[in-house]
Structure formats: C-alpha cells, structure tokens
Amino acid sequence: MVPVFEPIDVLVYIPSKTYNNVQRVQELENVLSAMKSANINQMVFVSFYADQENNPFTMSGYYGYAPRRLAAAGINYAVLKNALYADPLIPYLPELIKRQALIYPVGHLVIKK
Numbered sequence: 001m002v003p004v005f006e007p008i009d010v011l012v013y014i015p016s017k018t019y020n021n022v023q024r025v026q027e028l029e030n031v032l033s034a035m036k037s038a039n040i041n042q043m044v045f046v047s048f049y050a051d052q053e054n055n056p057f058t059m060s061g062y063y064g065y066a067p068r069r070l071a072a073a074g075i076n077y078a079v080l081k082n083a084l085y086a087d088p089l090i091p092y093l094p095e096l097i098k099r100q101a102l103i104y105p106v107g108h109l110v111i112k113k
Contacts, residue, residue, distance in 0.1 A: 001031065005038035014046040021062045028066060032073050043077045045070060051081075 015024055051063035070077045
C-alpha cells in the first residue's frame with residue numbers, strides 16, 4: 001500500500017465488505033501502518049451508525065472499535081457515519097429469504113409465514 005499512499009495527503013478509508021471483525025481490524029492495522037510509512041497523518045474514516053455497545057449487528061463491535069483505535073493512532077481523523085446502503089438489498093433478497101433472517105441492523109423483526 002505504501003507506494004500507492006505516498007503521493008496523497010489525506011486518506012479516505014472505506015472498510016472492506018468482509019463481515020469478519022478480526023479481518024477488518026487487521027485491515028485497519030495494515031492501513032495505519034502503511035499510512036505511517038507513507039507519512040500520511042490524516043484520514044477520513046467512513047463508518048456506520050450501528051456502533052452502539054448493545055447493537056446486535058455483526059459489525060457493531062468493529063464500528064465501535066475503529067474510532068477508539070484512530071484516537072490512539074496519533075493521526076488527524078474524521079469519522080463519517082453513513083446509514084445502511086440499501087442498494088444491495090434487492091439482489092441480496094434470495095439469500096436473506098434462504099437464511100430466514102435479516103442480518104442488517106434493524107429493530108425487532110417478526111417473520112410471518
């Protein structure tokens with residue numbers, strides 16, 4: 001990543017699509033390390049509203065962790081919180097129906113057959 005990062009001043013970071021929190025944490029660590037090597041000390045971190053402690057959304061822990069990690073990273077950063085991207089819902093419907101569960105951050109959901 002370092003050669004790609006070297007000509008920039010501010011990194012806009014959008015986490016990968018993986019739903020594995022450990023992989024996302026490692027990805028963020030790799031990005032922070034490359035930023036340090038490329039002498040970049042400013043980041044815009046694209047986050048998500050589902051970052052509360054009691055939120056059951058799979059990625060909630062990561063989105064709660066990331067700003068705390070950035071605060072300890074010694075860089076200037078801004079956290080941009082987005083709402084859920086609705087565009088993948090239509091093509092994702094067959095899988096959601098097969099799972100019989102909505103894995104997105106929503107309130108109590110009752111599925112009636």
